[in-house]
Amino acid sequence: MDYTASLYATGAEIGLSIAGLILLLVSAWTGTRYARLVTILAAAALFGAMIFSGHLMAESTAELTGDAFGGLFRADAFAGFAKILIYAATIACLVVTPKFFDARRQYRSEYPVLMLFGAVGMGMMVSAVDLLTLYIGLELSSLASYVLASFARDDMRSSEAGLKYFILGALASGILLYGMSLVYGFAGSTNYLAIRIAFADGFGTGAMFGVVFVLAGLAFKVSAVPFHMWTPDVYEGAPTPVTAFFASAPKVAAVVVLARMALDPFAGQIASWQQIVIFAALASIVVGALGAIGQNSLKRVLAYSSINNVGFILIGLAAASAAGASAMLVYLAIYVPMTIGSFAALLMLRDEDGNALETFDDIAGLVTRRPAIAWSLLLLMFSLAGIPPLFGFWGKFVVFQAAVEADMIALAAIGIAASVIGAFYYLKFVKVMFFDDRTERGIATSPAGHWAVLILAAVIVSPLGYLLTQPLGAWADRAATSLFIPV
Amino acid sequence: MITLIVFLPLLAAIIAGFGNRALGNTLAKSVTTGALSIACALSWPIFLGFLSGTMEASVVQVLPWVQSGTLTFDWSLRVDTLTAVMLVVVTTVSALVHLYSWGYMDEDPDQPRFFAYLSLFTFAMLMLVTANNLVQMFFGWEGVGLASYLLIGFWFRKPSANAAAIKAFVVNRVGDLGFMLGIFGTYLVFQTTSIPEILEAAPAMSGATIGFLGYRVATMDVLCILLFIGAMGKSAQLGLHTWLPDAMEGPTPVSALIHAATMVTAGVFMVCRLSPMFETAPVALDFVTFIGAATCIFAATVGTTQWDIKRVIAYSTCSQLGYMFFAAGVGAYGAAMFHLFTHAFFKALLFLGAGSVIHAMHHEQDMRYYGALRKEIPFTFWAMLAGTLAITGVGVYHLGVGFAGFWSKDAILEVAYARGTDLGNFAFWMGTFAALLTSFYSWRLMFLTFWGKPRWADSEHIQHAVHHGHDEPEEHNPAIQEDAGHDVTHTVPSPNYSAGTGGYHPHESPISMLIPLGVLSLGAVLAGQLFAPAFLDSAAFWNGSIFYNEPLIHAMHAVPTLVKYAAFIVMVLGLAAAYLAYIKDTSLPARGAEQLGPVYRFFYNKWYFDELYRMLFIIPAFAFGKAFWRFVDKGMIDRFGPDGAAWIVTKGSAAAKRVQTGYVYSYALVMLLGLVAAITWVLF
Helix, strand or coil: CCHHHHHHHCHHHHHHHHHHHHHHHHHHHHCCCCHHHHHHHHHHHHHHHHHHHHHHHHHCCHHHHCCECCCCECCCHHHHHHHHHHHHHHHHHHHHHHHHHHCCCCCCCHHHHHHHHHHHHHHHHHHECEHHHHHHHHHHHHHHHHHHHCCCCCCHHHHHHHHHHHHHHHHHHHHHHHHHHHHHHHHCCCEHHHHHHHCCCCCCHHHHHHHHHHHHHHHHHHCCCCCCCHHHHHHHHCCHHHHHHHHHHHHHHHHHHHHHHHHCCCHHHHHHHHHHHHHHHHHHHHHHHHHHHCCCEHHHHHHHHHHHHHHHHHHHHHCCCHHHHHHHHHHHHHHHHHHHHHHHHHHHCECCCCCECCEHHHHCCHHHHCHHHHHHHHHHHHHHHCCCCCHHHHHHHHHHHHHHHCCCHHHHHHHHHHHHHHHHHHHHHHHHHHHCCCCCCCCCCCCHHHHHHHHHHHHHHCHHHHHHHHHHHHHHHHHHHHHCCCC | CHHHHHHHHHHHHHHHHHHHHHHCHHHHHHHHHHHHHHHHHHHHHHHHHHHHCCCCCEEEEEEEEEEECCEEEEEEEEECHHHHHHHHHHHHHHHHHHHHHHHHCCCCCCHHHHHHHHHHHHHHHHHHHHECEHHHHHHHHHHHHHHHHHHHCCCCCCHHHHHHHHHHHHHHHHHHHHHHHHHHHHHHHHCCCEHHHHHHHHHHHCCCEEEECCEEEEHHHHHHHHHHHHHHHHCCCCCCCCHHHHHHHCCHHHHHHHHHHCHHHHHHHHHHHCHHHHHCCHHHHHHHHHHHHHHHHHHHHHHCCCCEHHHHHHHHHHHHHHHHHHHHHCCCHHHHHHHHHHHHHHHHHHHHHHHHHHHHCCCCCEHHHCCCCCCCCHHHHHHHHHHHHHHCCCEECCCCEECHHHHHHHHHHHHHHHHCCHHHHHHHHHHHHHHHHHHHHHHHHHHHHHCCCCCHHHCHHHHHHHHHCCCCCCCCCHHHHHHCCCCCHHHCCCCCCCCCCCCCCCCCCCHHHHHHHHHHHHHHHHHHHHHHHHHHHCHHHHCCCCCCCHHHHHHHHCCCHHHHHHHHHHHHHHHHHHHHHHHHCCCHHHHHHHHCHHHHHHHHCHHHHHHHHHHHHHHHHHHHHHHHHHHHHHHHHHHHCHHHHHHHHHHHHHHHHHHCCCCHHHHHHHHHHHHHHHHHHHHC
8 A cells, every 4th residue: 555545544533633733733822712613623623534434434445455554554444434433422522512611611622632632542543453553542542531531620520530540541551562562572563464364373371461461451441341440430520521422432442442453363363362251241241230220420320331331342242253243333333322312411410500410319300300301311221221112222132143143142141131230220210300209409401512412312212213224234244344354 | 683682782882881971871871771672672573483483593693703723613693592582581671670770870970881881781691692602602701790790899989899799700700710611621522612513513422531630521521510610600509609699789770680680590591502412411410400409498598587688689599590500400491491581570570679679768778677668669569579479489280370480480390300310309309498488588578578567767778868868978878879869858857756667758769660660570470371381391482492301391291289289388388487477476587596596597697608718718818829929929939039139239239339449559459350360261
C-alpha cells in the first residue's frame, strides 16, 4: 500500500487529529467563551469522520490492498463498523454534555477537545494491526479518559474517580505492555499477521504468559470480571455525561480490540484463551447482576449493568467464530443506544437547583411527574433486561445463537439463567418509577438535546428497532467476515 | 323449529345479559320471557306430535365441532320422544318461572342479570336434552351446572349464598369427574361419542371385561357406573346430595326451575337416554337401584324433621329423584321418565307455592312461624293443596282416577315389586315407606303453614316488617330488598296487636305469580291422568328412544291388589299421623322428638352427612393443602426455588458489595489475583 492509499485509509483519524489540534488552539486562545461553538465543531468533525468511515467501509479497499503504513493500520469493515459506533456515541455524548455543566458553570472548551482525542485514540485502537499502534491508540484514549473522569475538579468524587481510574489504568497498561513485550519476544514481531504465523504451530510458556497478560490488560478496558473493580466507582464519581461516554464508546473500542486480538494474532491458539473468556463472560454476567442488586445509586446500577452486558458480549467472543464476532457487533450496536439513552434519562432527572436525582428514592413515582421519561426508561430497562418485544432481546438472541452454533450450549444456558437475575434490577427501575409513591422533589425541565437523544434511543430499542435487523445484520456479518482473512 | 327452541333462550340470555342495565328491567324481562314463551309454544306441538305418533325421530346438524382423527362430533340437535318429553318439561316450567319471577323478583336491583341467567340455564338444559353425542351432553351438563352456580349465588352479597353456590359447584365436580371418566371410557371402548352409535354397539360389548384398578371387571358395568356417578352429582343422589338443600339459598323461582323440575332430573334423563347401554350392565343397574332406593328413604326421613319450608321441599325433591332412579334401575325407564314428567309439574308448583308463601310472610321461611294462612292467601293455599295431593299420590286404583303423583309413583312401586329380585323388593319396601314419610312431611308442611293458629309474631322478619316498615333497605338480608316497599298497607301496626299475628297481614301474591301456580296446578292434577297410558304402556310412544321392557310392564300390571293400594294406604297413614301431630295435639311432635332423641337428631341433622364429609374430606383436604403448602410449596419449591435463589442472590450481592471496598489497593489486588488465576488456569 503506497502512501496515498495509507493516508486515505487513515483519513478519519488524521482529520480528527487536525480538528482536535485546531480546536485546542482555539480554546487556548478564547478560554471558555466559545465552548459551545467548539463543541459543535467537534461534533461536526466527528460526524465527518463517521461519514468517512462509513464510506471506507462501503468501499472496503483494505481487504484487497493490505495494511496502511507497512502493516500498522487496517481500515477494514470490522474497524469501520466499530468506528461508526464510536463516533456516533461520542457525538451523542457531546450533545448532552454542555447543558449538564451549564448548571454548575463548569463547562470548558477543553472538554470536546478531549473527547475528540479520545475518539482518535479509539479509532486507532480498532484499526490497529500492530501492537505498537494498538498501544498508542489505547493510551491516547485512556489519557483523555482520565482527564474527563476528573473534569468536575471541584467535586471530590469526580477527582477520586479520575485518580482511581488513572492508577488502575496505569496498572492495566503495565500488564498489557508487559504482555506485549513477551509476545514480541517470542514471536519476533509486533505485527498481528506475523504473530499469527509465528504462533500457528503452538507456543511455549513464555508466549502464553504474554497472551494472558495482553488479554488481561484489555479485559480491564472492557471492565470484564475480575478486572472490573474500578467501574462502579469511576462511573459513579465521574460527571454523568462522561460516564455515558465511558459506558459506550471506549467499551466498543475495547471489545473490538479484544475480539481482533483474540481472533487475529492469537487465532491459532483458541484453546488457550477460550476458557478464560468463558470464565470472564460468566463471571461478568453474574457479578454484574449481583452487584447491582444492593445498590441505591442509579449510576452504580448502570455501571454494573455495563459489566453485565460485557459478559453477554464476551459469550460471542467465546464462540470464536464469524457468527460470534458478528453477534458481538450487533450486540454492541444495540447496547450503545440502550446505555446512552439510560444515561440521558439520568441526566434529565434534576431538581430545580440543578442537583441530579441519582437514587432510586428520587425516581419513585416518576411516571406521575415526568411520564415521557418514565416510559422511555421503561423501554430502555426492558430492553436491557432482554425482554422480547424490545430490541435488546435481539442482541442477546444472536449472541446465544452464536454460542449454541459453536456447541457451547451449557454456556448459553447458564448465560440465559443468569440474565434472569439481572432482570431483577431492571424491573426494579420500572417498579419504583411506576408503582411507588411519588416523592415531592421537583424536576426541572429538560433541554431539547437531552430529549432528542433519549427519544432516539427509546425508538431504537423499541420494537421499531427490529426494522434495523436486516441492514444491521448484513453490515455486522460483513465486518465479521473481514476479520477472518486467511494468512 | 328445534333450532329455534334451543337458541332463542340463548339469544335472549345474550341480549338481557349484555344489555343488562342499559336495557332496563322491563325490556330484559320481556325479551327473556317472550323467548321462553315462544320456545314453549313450539315445544308442545312436537310433544303432541310424538304422542299422536305423527312425528319421527330426527337429528338437525348445526355445526361441525371437532374432527380430530377418529374423534369426530358435531353440534347437533336430536329430537325423539325422550327429547320431546324433556322439551315440554323444560320450556314449560322455564316459561312459567320466568313469568313468576316478574312478581317475585320485582324489587330486585339486578333483574336483567337474573333473567339472563335463567335463560342461559334454559339454553344449556336444552342443549343437554337434545344432545346427540356425549360431548355435547357434557357441554349442556356443565352449562346447567354453571347457571345453577350463578343462580344459587345470585344474591352474592349474602355469604351463605356464596358458600352454597360453591358447595353445589364442588360437589357437582365430583360427579362430573365420574361423568368425564365415563365419557372417556366410552370413547375408548366404542371409538365414538355419538349416542346412537354407542347404543347400537353396546349389546355386543356385554360380557367384555376391562382392567380397572388391577381387577378384571365388566366393561359396561364400569362405564355405566362412572356415568351414573355423574348423574348422582347432578341429581343429588345419596352421597352427592349435600349441595341440594343448601342450594335453597338461591331465589325461590330458581329452586323451582333448576332444583326441582329440570336440572336435577338431568341425571335421570341421562340414564334413560343411555338405557340400552345400562341394560347391558346388570351390576350398574343394581347400583342405580340401590342408590335410588336409599336416597329415597334417606331424604324422606330428613324431610320429616326440617323446619325451613324450602328445605322440606328440597329433601322431598331428593327423595322423588330416588324414586326415578330406582325405577330406572329396575328397568322401567318409561316409569322413571313419567315420574320425572309429573314431578316437574307438582314440584315446581310446590316450590312456587312456597315462594308465594314466603313472599306473603315477608321472607320468613321457618314453618314454625307460619300457621293459619289458609284464609289469608287462599289461591296459594289451593295451589299448594293440589301440589300436595299430587306428590302424596292421591288416587284410587279401581276408579282409575288420581292426581299426577299417583300415576307415576304407584307405577314405580309396582314395577319394583314386579321385578321380583331382592333388590327390587328392597326398593319396593323402601319406596313404600318413603311414600308414608312423603305423605307425612307434605301434610306436615301444609298443616303447619295453612292450619292451626298464627304464630307469626315471633318471627324476626315479621317483626321487622311491622316495626320498621319496608322503606329502609335492610342490610342483613339482601333477599329482603326484593320486597322493600312492596306493600305499605300492612306496615301500620294493627290495633289488634295480639299474640299470634303480631299485627301482620299477609298478602296474596301478584297475578304474575298466581298464573304459573294455576297452570302448574292444572298439570299437577291432570298430567298423570292424561299421559299415563302413553308413558307407561306404549312402546310405540317411546319408539325406541329408551329401552322399553315389555314383559316387565305386563308384570307390573299383574301385581297383587294390595301392592297397588300400598301407596294409597301409606298415604292415608301419613296424613293421619300428620293430622294427629300437627292439628290434633300440637305437643306431640315435641314429645316425640324428645322420646326418640337420638333418632330425631340423626334425621334432623341430615344423617350427619355434612359433618361426615367435613371430617372425611374437607378437614383432610384442608390439612393436605396446608401440609403441601407448608412443606412442599414453602419448604421445598419455594425454598430451593425462588426463595433459595433470592437468598443466594442477596448473599451474592452482599458479597459483591463487600469486595467493592472503594480502596484502590484492594482493586489492584483483585486484578492481580485474577491475572495469576488466569495464568495458573492456562498453565495447568
